[in-house]
Amino acid sequence: MKGELGDLAAFVAVARARGFRDGARVTGVSASGLSEAVRRLEARLGVRLLHRTTRSVVLTEAGKRLLERLGPALAEMEAALDVANGFRDRPAGVLRLNVPVSAARLVLPAIVPGFLAAYPDIRLEVIAEESFVDVLAAGCDAGIRYDERLEQDMIAVPIGPRIQRFATAAAPAYLDRRGRPAHPRDLLGHACLRGRFPSGAMMSWEFEREGEVVRVDPTGPLLVQIGGATDLLVDAAVAGSGIVTLFEEWLRPHLDSGALEPVLEPWWLRFPGPFLYYPGRRLVPAPLRAFIDFIKASAAPPMSGRGLEDDR
Structure with missing residues (x-):
């Protein structure tokens, strides 16, 4: 039973890390040890769980179904064993x-x-x-x-x-050239730098002032996927490419330095943290x-x- 659980844990580690080397880094078990454990599990079950290539590891349909059931079960087992951890200093x-x-x-x-x-x-x-x-x-x-x-x-x-806010800002040079919006709807005539979530949904541009809520869907020269590419929006705004809307804390260093100028600040949307x-x-x-x-x-x-x- 102990060996079977170890092989199952090895499979989950490799599947989540999408590779034997990355799985080894997470678990502290050698890549060859994980590979052997997965082979034993596949032999025991009689089905292939992983498609292996020299560059990647991909779950088979059987592997996907097994991972879906194993993940929560192993988490519960880890939590149960962790009860003893509460007795440590x-x-x-x-x-x-x-x-x-x-x-x-x-x-x-x-x-x-x-x-x-x-x-x-x-x-x-x-x-x-x-x-x-x-x-x-x-x-x-x-x-x-x-x-x-x-x-x-x-x-x-x-x-x-x-409490957080979404801040809207642009480089002073851009605003000198294109004008300063007085109302959120004025953004429809500006170059706006947009973000899109991995799901495909566009990041909303929503504003509120004295109970009036305005949503706009502007266009512009740059669209990035929210996440690792978000800083590119900020860099482009600082360079004068257009107007950006993002977490105020993200833009704050550039607002404080003057590299970016607040736009429509009375309309900045507040929301719970x-x-x-x-x-x-x-x-x-x-x-x-x-x-x-x-x-x-x-x-x-x-x-x-x-x-x-x-x-x-």
């Missing part, structure tokens, strides 16, 4: 978080160094992506999302700033419990209003 183990790129850039830098210093026996792994995934199936303990993206059966804990979320139907691993306690202890008093839940 200091929690230890791995904490895996799935977060959007904006959270990795704007929220976690103020939290992670202090957390790592407080819990030196915990190793934190952060996967930053814009796709909305099942955190358990992805092998993660928790994620960070905004309230409109949270699933109903998730427990949500406030993390990071409780993000949440750390995790499944409420499973035991909470000790590293995650330590992280939750840490962000609660260091957080400002939470904002009142919709979308707030506690892990009661």
Whole structure:
């Protein structure tokens, strides 16, 4: 039984990492050891689970179905074993978080160094992506999302700033050349630098002032996928290519330096900050419990209003 569980864990590690070498880095087991474990599992089941090439590893249909069922099951087993971790003087183990790129850039830098210093026996792994995934199936303990993206059966804990704004800005030279918008609808006559989510949905340009909400769908010379290419929007705006809308904290260094000038600031949309979320139907691993306690202890008093839940 122990050997079978080890082979199953090896398969999950390789499938999630999409390769034997990356799986080896995550697990600490050699690539050849993982390969042999997967071969034993395939021989035992009588089906191929992975298509192997010299450049990649791809799940077969049988492999996909097995991974879908194994991911949550192994997570539950890890959580059950982790109960003993709570009896240690200091929690230890791995904490895996799935977060959007904006959270990795704007929220976690103020939290992670202090957390790592407080819990030196915990190793934190952060996967930053814009796709909305099942955190358990992805092998993660928790994620960070905004309230409109949270699933109903998730427990949500406030993390990071409780109020954020989308800021709109452009280089002063661009505004001198093309004029300064006085109303959000004026953006329809400007070169706007847009972002699109991996799902294909366009990033919304929404504005609000004294109860009036205005949504516009401008066009422009640059469209990037939100995530790793987001900084290209900012660089293009600083270079004078057009107007950009993004998290205020992302643009703040350029606003403070004067490289970007605020546009339509009285209309900037305010919205509730993000949440750390995790499944409420499973035991909470000790590293995650330590992280939750840490962000609660260091957080400002939470904002009142919709979308707030506690892990009661």
